[in-house]
Amino acid sequence: xxxxxxxxxxxxxxxxxxxxxxxxxxxxxxxxxxxxxxxxxxxxxxxxxxxxxxxxxxxxxxxxxxxxxxxxxxxxxxxxxxxxxxxxxxxxxxxxxxxxxxxxxxxxxxxxxxxxxxxxxxxxxxxxxxxxxxxxxxxxxxxxxxxxxxxxxxxxxxxxxxxxxxxxxxxxxxxxxxxxxxxxxxxxxxxxxxxxxxxxxxxxxxxxxxxxxxxxxxxxxxxxxxxxxxxxxxxxxxxxxxxxxxxxxxxxxxxxxxxxxxxxxxxxxxxxxxxxxxxxxxxxxxxxxxxxxxxxxxxxxxxxxxxxxxxxxxxxxxxxxxxxxxxxxxxxxxxxxxxxxxxxxxxxxxxxxxxxxxxxxxxxxxxxxxxxxxxxxxxxxxxxxxxxxxxxxxxxxxxxxxxxxxxxxxxxxxxxxxxxxxxxxxxxxxxxxxxxxxxxxxxxxxxxxxxxxxxxxxxxxxxxxxxxxxxxxxxxxxxxxxxxxxxxxxxxxxxxxxxxxxxxxxxxxxxxxxxxxxxxxxxxxxxxxxxxxxxxxxxxxxxxxxxxxxxxxxxxx
Amino acid sequence: xxxxxxxxxxxxxxxxxxxxxxxxxxxxxxxxxxxxxxxxxxxxxxxxxxxxxxxxxxxxxxxxxxxxxxxxxxxxxxxxxxxxxxxxxxxxxxxxxxxxxxxxxxxxxxxxxxxxxxxxxxxxxxxxxxxxxxxxxxxxxxxxxxxxxxxxxxxxxxxxxxxxxxxxxxxxxxxxxxxxxxxxxxxxxxxxxxxxxxxxxxxxx
Numbered sequence: 001x002x003x004x005x006x007x008x009x010x011x012x013x014x015x016x017x018x019x020x021x022x023x024x025x026x027x028x029x030x031x032x033x034x035x036x037x038x039x040x041x042x043x044x045x046x047x048x049x050x051x052x053x054x055x056x057x058x059x060x061x062x063x064x065x066x067x068x069x070x071x072x073x074x075x076x077x078x079x080x081x082x083x084x085x086x087x088x089x090x091x092x093x094x095x096x097x098x099x100x101x102x103x104x105x106x107x108x109x110x111x112x113x114x115x116x117x118x119x120x121x122x123x124x125x126x127x128x129x130x131x132x133x134x135x136x137x138x139x140x141x142x143x144x145x146x147x148x149x150x151x152x153x154x155x156x157x158x159x160x161x162x163x164x165x166x167x168x169x170x171x172x173x174x175x176x177x178x179x180x181x182x183x184x185x186x187x188x189x190x191x192x193x194x195x196x197x198x199x200x201x202x203x204x205x206x207x208x209x210x211x212x213x214x215x216x217x218x219x220x221x222x223x224x225x226x227x228x229x230x231x232x233x234x235x236x237x238x239x240x241x242x243x244x245x246x247x248x249x250x251x252x253x254x255x256x257x258x259x260x261x262x263x264x265x266x267x268x269x270x271x272x273x274x275x276x277x278x279x280x281x282x283x284x285x286x287x288x289x290x291x292x293x294x295x296x297x298x299x300x301x302x303x304x305x306x307x308x309x310x311x312x313x314x315x316x317x318x319x320x321x322x323x324x325x326x327x328x329x330x331x332x333x334x335x336x337x338x339x340x341x342x343x344x345x346x347x348x349x350x351x352x353x354x355x356x357x358x359x360x361x362x363x364x365x366x367x368x369x370x371x372x373x374x375x376x377x378x379x380x381x382x383x384x385x386x387x388x389x390x391x392x393x394x395x396x397x398x399x400x401x402x403x404x405x406x407x408x409x410x411x412x413x414x415x416x417x418x419x420x421x422x423x424x425x426x427x428x429x430x431x432x433x434x435x436x437x438x439x440x441x442x443x444x445x446x447x448x449x450x451x452x453x454x455x456x457x458x459x460x461x462x463x464x465x466x467x468x469x470x471x472x473x474x475x476x477x478x479x480x481x482x483x484x485x486x487x488x489x490x491x492x493x494x495x496x497x498x499x500x501x502x503x504x505x506x507x508x509x510x511x512x513x514x515x516x517x518x519x520x521x522x523x524x525x526x527x528x529x530x531x532x533x534x535x536x537x538x539x540x541x542x543x544x545x546x547x548x549x550x551x552x553x554x555x556x557x
Numbered sequence: 558x559x560x561x562x563x564x565x566x567x568x569x570x571x572x573x574x575x576x577x578x579x580x581x582x583x584x585x586x587x588x589x590x591x592x593x594x595x596x597x598x599x600x601x602x603x604x605x606x607x608x609x610x611x612x613x614x615x616x617x618x619x620x621x622x623x624x625x626x627x628x629x630x631x632x633x634x635x636x637x638x639x640x641x642x643x644x645x646x647x648x649x650x651x652x653x654x655x656x657x658x659x660x661x662x663x664x665x666x667x668x669x670x671x672x673x674x675x676x677x678x679x680x681x682x683x684x685x686x687x688x689x690x691x692x693x694x695x696x697x698x699x700x701x702x703x704x705x706x707x708x709x710x711x712x713x714x715x716x717x718x719x720x721x722x723x724x725x726x727x728x729x730x731x732x733x734x735x736x737x738x739x740x741x742x743x744x745x746x747x748x749x750x751x752x753x754x755x756x757x758x759x760x761x762x
Contacts, residue, residue: 399625403623403624403625403673403697406623406697406699406700407622407623409602409617409700410604410620410621410622410623410700413602413617413618413700414618423602423700426700427700427701428588430699430700431588432588434699435584
């Protein structure tokens with residue numbers, strides 16, 4: 001059974017005990033209260049009936065006395081008449097009421113006597129009934145005497161009236177005495193009832209006290225049982241936990257079971273196992289931390305050395321960047337000079353372009369003139385051919401003349417002496433023909449030379465035209481080349497301008513680099529200071545880690 | 558001196574009209590000059606021929622006419638020496654290649670000039686009788702009376718168809734003198750003698 005159920009059972013038991021005790025006490029209280037209420041009600045009922053009966057007796061006596069007094073007064077004052085009967089009826093009516101009340105009282109007393117709560121009360125009720133029965137007898141006697149007196153009064157017999165008066169008075173006294181005794185009996189009855197109620201109340205108190213004692217004993221028992229069920233394993237667990245608190249993680253494990261403490265012990269065992277692992281890992285980690293701290297310290301010292309080197313390197317870098325700045329300025333200046341030279345080159349190239357264009361025009365003129373020369377030479381060649389034809393004709397003629405002269409010489413020789421002079425003429429003629437032929441040959445040779453010269457001129461002119469064309473093409477190529485050169489030079493100018501701009505930007509960047517280097521130097525100095533602090537902190541951390549090692553050795557696994 | 562038009566146009570410019578007129582004047586005076594009689598004895602006039610670059614001479618009396626060469630009519634079955642036949646005034650002449658006859662290198666003449674055909678007179682006294690021959694020569698130069706060679710320059714024996722050697726004196730302003738071989742036509746045309754038969758009577762004889 002679990003601890004909760006045990007505690008709950010004890011609590012429920014105690015609660016049920018208290019409830020039962022309370023209910024039982026209420027029952028006792030109800031009993032006492034019923035007894036008191038019954039006693040009071042019955043006594044009060046009978047007392048009130050007796051009181052009413054006394055009232056009715058008093059009315060009856062008053063009515064009789066008034067009748068008697070009025071009778072006597074009327075007799076003394078005047079002997080007249082008086083309605084005396086009516087008054088007698090009043091008395092009888094009162095008497096009847098008293099009798100009725102008396103009977104009711106007797107009836108009530110009898111019924112109460114039958115239902116009496118104790119024998120004493122029944123005896124008291126019986127005495128009251130006896131007294132009431134005596135009152136009945138006395139009342140009957142008294143009624144008879146009064147009625148006799150009243151009848152005398154009706155009869156106007158004063159003497160009789162007066163004579164009857166002492167007996168009436170006696171019976172009246174008897175009646176009063178009987179009623180008084182009844183009342184005393186009733187008071188006795190009431191005291192008996194009170195005593196009975198007292199007894200009942202005392203019994204109830206005793207019972208309640210006894211029940212309370214029983215309940216206290218039961219509560220003590222239940223509390224002891226609960227304490228036994230909760231406190232003992234709790235103390236064992238407390239001792240276990242205190243042992244853990246002292247760092248003894250070994251030793252016996254806590255008790256395990258199905259109840260809460262068993263589960264708590266199981267949880268504590270798990271926790272101790274976790275703590276043991278944790279302590280082991282912590283010890284290892286602490287040792288590693290110690291080693292790492294030592295490494296960190298070594299690294300910090302190395303870093304301090306590196307920071308010193310870095311500072312030196314930053315100084316060198318600053319010097320180098322300063323040199324770069326001077327070099328960049330010189331680059332910018334040289335680039336400006338180059339730009340100026342390149343712009344001069346561009347202007348020169350423009351002049352060269354104009355010259356080349358003029359050259360192209362001149363080449364075109366040369367070509368046109370050469371073509372015209374070629375045309376002229378061709379015309380000249382045609383004319384030379386015509387001259388050749390003419391020369392051929394002349395040659396033919398001279399050849400014919402030659403042959404004619406030969407034949408004439410032959411004929412002259414055949415003619416002998418007669419033809420001697422003719423032969424002279426023929427010889428002259430032949431000589432002329434030969435000279436003509438010779439001249440013709442010379443002309444032909446000259447014409448051939450002319451023709452060759454013309455051909456050569458034509459070829460040279462064509463060559464000149466070709467060369468002019470080639471020169472024009474080359475000039476165009478040169479034009480294009482110069483234009484490209486100009487474009488390239490302009491591009492170079494732009495490039496150098498970009499270079500100048502870039503160099504200026506570079507100067508700006510180098511200035512920023514210088515400032516950055518200054519910052520770096522400051523940062524390096526700060527880093528050196530921080531490294532020293534780091535070294536000190538590493539030393540502190542080494543001390544702390546050794547303390548941690550000692551702390552972790554406190555756990556005994 | 559040949560005139561070269563190019564590449565020396567200055568030479569061309571020198572041949573102006575004044576110089577041409579002066580040349581013509583010199584030529585006229587040279588032609589009009591009376592020739593002096595030759596002192597040395599001359600041989601009978603010959604017709605100067607050039608065949609194969611050499612100069613030959615043929616007796617002028619044996620020459621009938623000189624004509625421009627024409628393509629002769631080929632004669633079937635004839636030896637290569639006989640180029641063919643050509644007619645002149647209704648008479649047929651056998652055209653002989655003189656270069657082939659003389660054993661010279663043929664084709665010395667160019668195709669343009671065409672050469673000359675030297676028509677020979679038929680000599681009834683010779684063995685050829687009335688046969689008419691024409692000699693294809695490179696060129697018939699002139700009809701002239703050559704001078705005999707000096708004795709020191711005379712070859713020992715002419716031999717072949719050459720009758721003798723002679724010389725043509727150089728003209729004024731010309732080069733050296735010309736040595737020529739005067740041909741003996743009878744010996745030259747000896748192989749073309751007809752078979753011994755009664756020769757037909759010459760039409761013009």
